[in-house]
Amino acid sequence: MDSSTPKLYVFSGAGLSAESGLSTFRTGDGIWTRNSVDEVCNIRTWRKNRQAVFQFYNDRIREKHGAEPNAAHRLLAKWQNKWGA
DSSP, X not given: OOTTSOOOOOOOOGGGGGGGTOOOSSSTTOHHHHSOXXXXXXXXXXXXXXXXXXXXXXXXXXXXXXXXOOHHHHHHHHHHHHHOO
């Protein structure tokens, strides 16, 4: 692909993966209704309570096991194959 080839840029958020069973951050019973952003996404907290921070991120990793790509993911993959990364 040379520099004259058109490129496509897509901006999305966590909601794209909700259909695959992954939690969103802000909607309904989202991640931030169950966790305090100040406690798990903050360098000061990480220094004080690494265990809580690591637990939060390990939960995100565990949550993705068993999730499958949804139609939006497949479309993005198709576009990436067509227009590159």
